[in-house]
Amino acid sequence: MSAIWTELEERHRATSARRIASLFDDPDRFDRFSTETDDLLLDISKTNIDDEALALLISLADSAGLADRRDAMFRGDKINMAENRAVLHTALRSPETAPLVVDGVDVRPAVTETLDRMERFARAVRSGDVTAQNGAIFTDVINIGIGGSDLGPVMATLALAPYHDGPNVHFLSNVDGAHAHDILKRLNPETTLVIVASKTFTTIETMTNAGTVLDWLRAGIGTDIGAHLAAVSTARDRTAAMGIAEERVFGFADWVGGRYSLWGPVGLPIMLAIGPENFRALLAGGHAMDRHFQTAEARQNLPVLMALVGIWHRNICGYGSRAVLPYDQRLSRLPAYLQQLDMESNGKSVAMDGSRLERSAGPVVWGEPGTNGQHAFYQLLHQGTDVVPAEFLIAAESHEPGLQAHHDLLKANCLAQSEALMLGRSFKQALQIAEQLGFGGEARKRQAAHRSFPGNRPSITLAYPKLTPFVLGQIIALYEHRVFVEGVIWGINSFDQWGVELGKELANGLLPMVQGADPAGKDGSTRGLLHKLSA
Numbered sequence: 185m186s187a188i189w190t191e192l193e194e195r196h197r198a199t200s201a202r203r204i205a206s207l208f209d210d211p212d213r214f215d216r217f218s219t220e221t222d223d224l225l226l227d228i229s230k231t232n233i234d235d236e237a238l239a240l241l242i243s244l245a246d247s248a249g250l251a252d253r254r255d256a257m258f259r260g261d262k263i264n265m266a267e268n269r270a271v272l273h274t275a276l277r278s279p280e281t282a283p284l285v286v287d288g289v290d291v292r293p294a295v296t297e298t299l300d301r302m303e304r305f306a307r308a309v310r311s312g313d314v315t316a317q318n319g320a321i322f323t324d325v326i327n328i329g330i331g332g333s334d335l336g337p338v339m340a341t342l343a344l345a346p347y348h349d350g351p352n353v354h355f356l357s358n359v360d361g362a363h364a365h366d367i368l369k370r371l372n373p374e375t376t377l378v379i380v381a382s383k384t385f386t387t388i389e390t391m392t393n394a395g396t397v398l399d400w401l402r403a404g405i406g407t408d409i410g411a412h413l414a415a416v417s418t419a420r421d422r423t424a425a426m427g428i429a430e431e432r433v434f435g436f437a438d439w440v441g442g443r444y445s446l447w448g449p450v451g452l453p454i455m456l457a458i459g460p461e462n463f464r465a466l467l468a469g470g471h472a473m474d475r476h477f478q479t480a481e482a483r484q485n486l487p488v489l490m491a492l493v494g495i496w497h498r499n500i501c502g503y504g505s506r507a508v509l510p511y512d513q514r515l516s517r518l519p520a521y522l523q524q525l526d527m528e529s530n531g532k533s534v535a536m537d538g539s540r541l542e543r544s545a546g547p548v549v550w551g552e553p554g555t556n557g558q559h560a561f562y563q564l565l566h567q568g569t570d571v572v573p574a575e576f577l578i579a580a581e582s583h584e585p586g587l588q589a590h591h592d593l594l595k596a597n598c599l600a601q602s603e604a605l606m607l608g609r610s611f612k613q614a615l616q617i618a619e620q621l622g623f624g625g626e627a628r629k630r631q632a633a634h635r636s637f638p639g640n641r642p643s644i645t646l647a648y649p650k651l652t653p654f655v656l657g658q659i660i661a662l663y664e665h666r667v668f669v670e671g672v673i674w675g676i677n678s679f680d681q682w683g684v685e686l687g688k689e690l691a692n693g694l695l696p697m698v699q700g701a702d703p704a705g706k707d708g709s710t711r712g713l714l715h716k717l718s719a
């Protein structure tokens with residue numbers, strides 16, 4: 185593998201002076217560096233990757249054993265070695281029936297049964313067959329969860345707003361009492377269903393919020409609150425201890441990672457919002473991407489290509505972050521969702537065997553929807569000292585045919601940004617502009633310096649027909665597999681998250697100090713801040 189890395193670095197040195205725009209002297213560049221599946225088109229042509237670089241990147245993936253690792257994941261091997269777990273979120277969205285065995289048990293029947301139970305429950309809540317304690321239909325749902333038990337449902341529910349015909353869904357995640365307060369003050373406990381969503385059912389934020397919301401229910405409707413509760417967890421003993429009836433618990437297995445869990449019971453709030461048929465379409469989209477990932481040649485394989493672009497930019501070009509820029513207001517939480525998916529999976533510096541990584545791994549992922557970002561941080565994207573590879577997402581068609589002018593503007597802006605990043609504006613062009621504006625002499629040069637754009641900044645674009653449940657399912661699974669492929673190439677375990685533990689442990693120790701205990705042994709800064717915050 186190291187020889188391929190060296191060749192890639194050499195290829196980069198040999199081509200780094202080249203302008204990306206010059207690659208379009210090849211009239212077929214777009215056709216050869218863009219790929220379509222059922223619905224998605226991924227355009228990687230506005231990068232400095234050429235045939236030679238792509239061939240090297242593909243051999244890098246091959247030599248990392250990508251095909252074997254991929255097959256091992258889908259087969260249910262325990263590829264999450266640090267936790268001795270299989271990684272089978274793909275099974276949650278698979279209609280296949282051939283046995284899939286983990287620890288001697290075929291997992292398919294339980295997946296089907298749980299999905300059917302979720303569906304029956306969602307239908308009954310939506311129709312009013314399952315009602316509040318007083319017989320009223322549930323108007324609102326609060327999903328209490330954080331991280332993987334929150335971000336996916338938040339992102340997908342917002343993304344699929346045009347399909348939202350069920351109860352209002354609210355997401356309570358932060359332990360900050362302001363979050364609970366601001367949600368609860370708008371709701372009526374008599375018509376509110378509460379889902380406590382936590383894989384482990386130990387997460388302090390979720391348990392604290394659940395305690396507060398259950399108290400709020402009791403204060404509003406009396407002690408008999410069972411009709412208003414449901415839980416999503418792998419820990420049935422703990423859901424029972426909270427008093428949630430067995431038939432209101434939707435379980436899943438430890439082979440579903442939190443950040444990969446929206447396809448199963450964690451997706452219950454999505455299903456309540458958009459209905460079981462649309463939820464199944466979301467699953468079908470995810471499965472379609474699974475099939476594509478498993479079967480397409482590397483050069484036509486969207487997750488593989490997206491990952492290889494990521495590797496090129498992170499490791500070969502040395503770019504430390506990537507911006508996710510959905511030109512789709514309803515994907516406004518996609519960057520936050522991807523921050524967990526990507527950074528919690530690949531934000532690591534240790535290889536599977538515990539040795540230090542020789543190369544950089546996961547970049548910082550950030551972003552906001554266009555066009556809003558254009559009026560905020562795009563200044564840095566275009567003229568900042570650091571290059572940030574951009575990832576644009578855009579639909580051919582909106583859900584608002586009556587507002588076509590808006591969508592035309594949205595598309596024009598999206599295309600303009602990737603074009604501007606690539607082309608830039610030369611000093612010479614900027615001099616002309618300055619002259620037209622009436623600047624002369626030194627002022628003209630100064631103006632031109634400020635008004636020129638380096639360009640040659642890479643971007644990729646993901647285009648889709650319309651943001652339907654099926655398309656969203658494909659997009660999410662595409663990113664999941666992209667993260668997987670990058671993790672394989674970096675040689676890391678993308679499915680554990682030890683990096684979140686230390687802060688949790690220290691918070692437990694600090695709580696008594698926040699409440700007045702002696703902060704002995706703490707550093708000066710922590711002691712000083714504890715003092716300041718003791719008001």
Ligand SMILES: O=P(O)(O)OC[C@H]1O[C@H](O)[C@H](O)[C@@H](O)[C@@H]1O
Nearest residue numbers: 331332333382383384387442684
């Ligand atoms: O679903 P839970 O067990 O409550 O976990 C919620 C979240 O908290 C943890 O700290 C992990 O960092 C996340 O991966 C997880 O999604």
